[in-house]
Amino acid sequence: MRSAQGRGRTLDEAVDAALIELQESRRNVDVKILSETSEETLVEVAVIDQSAPAIGAAPAAPNGKAEIARSLVEGLLKHMGVRAQVSVRTGADPITLDISGRDLGGLIGWRGETLRALQSVTNVMVGKHLAEGERIIVDVERYRQRREHTVREIAMRAARQVKMTGDAITLDAMQPFERRAIHLALEGDPDVTSSSIGEEPERRVVVGPRKPADESAVR
Amino acid sequence: MPGRDPQRGAERIRKAIALVNSVADEAGDEEITPTEIAEAIRDCLELSDVDAVPNVRRYLGEALDAVSDGMPADFVAMTLYAALGALREGT
16 A cells, blocks of 8 residues: 655645655545644654556456345446446455446435445345345445545544534534544544434434543443 | 325435345445345335336335345345436426
């Protein structure tokens, strides 16, 4: 995986420095804050999933379940009249199918609703080939991956602010996979904690300072 | 039909879908019981739009049965998406 470190007075400056070195855009990278003082921020910026096949590239080595899922989704899209390529993302766990093509916004839908529905249908179709608890993730034009990356950045920013002010921050309402990405991004941070409040579909993550009593608390 | 509000119907179905997706996606920040999902689906069934638009009640009923039968979350979600789609098409 390609990565570079960047320094700057602010997080943005540090990330920009690393992006220039990598010659990548912000949407294709993952940012990890290595150190942060009032004068300087040091980050490590890694390019996301370079192993994933590009559009038109040869598909991944056949894996029984993944290949069945890929073939079923390809057939489904054909019936829907959608011209798109379906490939299996290499090295991804759980099995992830990437759908790529032109004008696939309709396949993503409002806040990813159509994509989520497509994933449900896929899992129902492939269900009998999967072990208990095993799932297939469907992504269209890396929408889901980009969203996860974006919310992780939001989580990092919120964590920085919480550390500076000591006040909890309530984020916007998010989908379950986005909330999960935030909890995972912050679970190793000794200074902040994350929890969720509200009811679906308005459930929100709250990022707050970790108090000594939180150490043993269950999320 | 007086009192019809397709938007409210869609919102309730989306709420039920969001609950089911929380289970399927394992957000890890809440415990959702089948009873809560069934309650959310029953809330949808109370709306007048359910009878005004063909198939919506049928799909919601199937989703409720699927919850009772312990079917996988994705199956319940798929059936609820079908109800949402039917509601959209019929309004």
